[in-house]
Amino acid sequence: MTPIMRKRIFLFTLCFWGFYASSRAQTDSIPDPPADLETTIEDFSQETDAASFDFEELSENLRFYARHPLNLNKVSPEELGSLGLLTDLQVVQFFAYRQRVGPLVSIYELQAVPGFEVSDIQKILPFVQVGAPSFRLYQKWSEWFRGGDNQLILRWSRGLQKSAGFQSEGGESPAFAGDPNRFYLRFRHSAGTRLSYGITAEKDAGEAFFRGANRQGFDFYSAHFFVRDLSPTLRTLALGDYQLRLGQGLLIQNGFATGKNSLTMDIKKTAPVLRRYASVNESDFMRGVAAGFEWGEKWRAVPFISFRKLDANLLFLPDSLSEASPEFGVSSIQTSGLHRTTSEIADKNAIGKWTAGGRLERFFQSGKVAANVVFYxxxxxxxxxxxxxxxxxxxxxxxxxxxxxxxxxFRNLHFFGETARSQNGAIATANGLLVSLDETLGLAFFYRRYPRHFQSVNPKSFGESRQARNESGLYMGLEWRPFVRWKIQAYYDFWRRPWLTFIADAPSDGQEWLAKVTFEKRKKWTAYLRLRGERKYQNARADSPLNRPVPTFQFQSRLHWAIAVTGDLELRTRLDWGWFSEQNQPRQTGFTLFQDLIWKPRDLPFSMSTRYALFDTGGFDVRYYHYENDLLQNFSIPAYYNEGSRFYVNFRFRVARFAWLEARYAQTYWNNQTAFGTGNDQIDGSLRSEIKVQASWFFGS
Structure with a gap:
């Protein structure tokens, strides 16, 4: 660590504690507990290296249920689980309680549900209710369209430093067809939970706009029409773009699906089978028609069909019989959604894919069984x-x-799973068990066996790779509340890879563990300590004397603290430290330290949040993903690595009763590097910054 970095850390710490001491002397107010969802997203990014994954669905889901709370006496396990705020065991315990005692008479009855703490109830209160729905039940189609809520969002953003793809050299045109601006447009109409339709459009930086390959304007368009309760039998109808989720993710799992994370009991996929799609991930959705049918309380069926044009690398088949009409194939399917360069534009919509199938469910008093089939x-x-x-x-x-x-x-045991067969005869299985030993202690077990030759359409299964292929393993999780305000969470996962992988040219195995201790002083402050370790194999580096996979070890620790200085002001502090080592290579160590300030004055139509962070790691192998506050329905989870600092600030103004204006500035500064990225994405210099502006309107009956 350089002397300059040590000095900056000292000043950082001194200024923060001085500010906190003065604020603490003025008032001793009460904070809300931090959102577990942020930690779940960070863990997901750490496990999958998916910092650019589209998490907009999560934000939209919570915002929707804040306006149209779920009725706890009618909600399904899939809907309650889709909030992402309760563990799988808590969802099971809630429905066991409702089945045993009948409909809830008050929201405060949640305190009687085993496994529900006050902090858990506080998290879901904005999104649930007991009794009649808060929105009007429209009986006529014309009322569904005239009434309800409307949402319009316009967003502009761009990087302030141009990457190599925007620059011309030697008189040649830039590699990118468009400018650095990013544009986003979204309109949506909803009538409670019964009707939703809308359109979403996006242009990425570097893509043409109303010219070249995009004379139609935006590079990506998505539209959906989603309606519920059309009749006692036809319960759901999806036209256009939609998401499909079957079982435990062995066949199809569109959208966000958590894996191993700090919510150690969160191992079961409980999202609804059908959901509307209104995001900008250009690969992870279906496009066509799907419907949900119900016959009484015991039978449910979901047929679906989809046709998508996918990005792919085309290749000429030399064995084509006719030179006049040559045949082509694809070597790989692309999922970035970027169409900036000549090659990326050539890959756009290069291959068509039909997907069709169905799901048939039979419900019992204590469980259910479902059959799924997918043709593609x-x-x-x-x-x-x-x-x-x-x-x-x-x-x-x-x-x-x-x-x-x-x-x-069965009593305090909840068993679930999925077993699948692909056309080549491979059989994959994933099975879990949730155990509630008492109101303070829960256990989770998950066994999976995915053969190397199992083939699926779009899986997101629980495991190390999430691809339902070439893996077997056992996960064991624990959540224990030994005292009031204290919570201990831990897991241990062991897996084997019976065949080679992209990073290991031999069969291998691995193990991972996590332990987290949380203390919550309700409406005052929250703190937690988290430790995580992992051992797995990967190919030795080019400069290594070994020409085979070698063991790697990773350890990360985190100390997080959040406090509400006043009813309007919250401070969050976090310190991460860890290391990465590989056989016959020097160990790399690193840390991150950040301070958040979140100010939401209740008497002003204004709010802001900001962060200043310092980090010093040995490189990308020692990286830390941190959730960042962003614009409405935006997510930012960048990786912090190398040596430097990061800063961002968000402003939100309520310019009218139904309108908001937001702005965000973020920058990363590296002390030990002279460029960001590589190739067309390379930015020369040690500074990279970005600005965003967004206008949102919410209006209707």
Whole structure:
């Protein structure tokens, strides 16, 4: 660590504690507990390296239920679980309680549900209710369209430093077809939870806008029409873009799905089978028609069909019979959604994909069983370049997969799982058990076995890789509340890879563990300590004397503290420290330290949040993902690595009863690097910054 960095850390700490001491002397007010959802997103990014994953769905889901709270006497397990604020065991315990005692008479009855603490109830209170819904139940189609709520969002953003792709050299045109501006537009109409329709459009930086390959304007458009309760039998209808989630994710799981994280009991996928889609992830959704049918309280069916144009790398098939009409295939399917360069534009919509199938569910008093089947076909053959690790991947034009998923509750035990078969005969299975030993102690177990040759459409299964392939393992989790205000969470996961992977040219194994201790002083402050370790194998570096996979070790620790200085002001402080080591290589260590300030004056139509962070790591191997406050329905989870600092500030103004104006500035400064990124994305210099502006309108009946 350089002397300059030590000096900055000292001044940082001195200024913060001086500010806190003066504020504390003025008032001793009460904070809300921090959102577990932020930690879950950070853990997801750490596990999957998905810092750019589209989390907009989560924000939109919570905002929607804040305006239209779920009725606890009618809510389904999938809807309650989709909030992401309760553990799987808490969801099971709530429905066991409701089945035993009948409908709730008051929201405060949640305190009688086993496993529900006051802090848990506080988290879900804005999104649930007991009794009649707060919105009007429209009976006529015309009322559904005339009434309800409307949402319009316009967003502009751009990086303030131009990357290499925007610059011309030697008189040649820039590599990118468009300018650095990013544009986003969204309109949505909703009538309670019964009707939703809208359109979303986006242009990424570097993409053409109303010219070139995008003469139609935006590069990406998405539209949906989603309606519920059309009749006692037809319960759900989705037209246009929608998300589909089957079982435990072995076949299809569109959208966000958590994996291993600090919510150690969160191992079961409980989201609704069908959901509207209104985000900007250009690959993770269905486009077509789907419907949900119900017959009484015991049977439910969901047929679906989808056709999508996907980005892919085209390749000419040399064995084509006719030179006049040559045949093509694709070597890989692209999911970035970027269409800036000539090659990216050529890959756009290069292959068509049909997906069709259905789900049939049978409900019982203590559980359910469901059968799923999915058929898929491409209009060009998928022919990945054969490597030792991928020789069992799907290739060809069409395929299918089928599964059974199931769940059963017996007293304090909840068993669930899914077993699937792909067209080549491979059988994958994922099974879990949630145990409530008493009101303070819960256990979770999850066993999975995914053969190396199992082939699926779009899986997001629980495990190390989430691809339901080439993995077997056992997860064990624990949540214990030994005292009032104290909570201990821990897990241990062991897995084996029976075949090669992209990063390991030999069968391998690994293990991971996490321990977290949280203290919550209700309406005062919250603190937690988290430790996490992992051992796994990867190919030795090019400069290593070994030409085989070698063990790597990673350790991370975190101390987080949040306090409400006043009813309007909250401070959050976090320190991360850890290391990464590889056999025959020097150990890399690193830390991050940040201070957040969140100010929401209740008497002013204004709020702001800001962060200043310092970090010093040995490189990308020692990186830390931190959730950042952003604009409405935006998520930012960047990786902090190398040596430097990061700063951002958000402003939000309520310019009218139904209108908001927001702005955000963020910058990263590196002390030990002279460029960000590589290739067309390279930015020369040690500073990278970005600005965003957004206007939002919410209006209606």
């Amino acid at each position: 076909q491409f209009d060009q053959p998928v022919l990945p370049t054969i490597r030792p690790y991928n020789q069992f991947y799907f290739s060809g034009k069409k395929g299918w997969a089928a599964s059974l998923d199931y769940e059963h509750t």
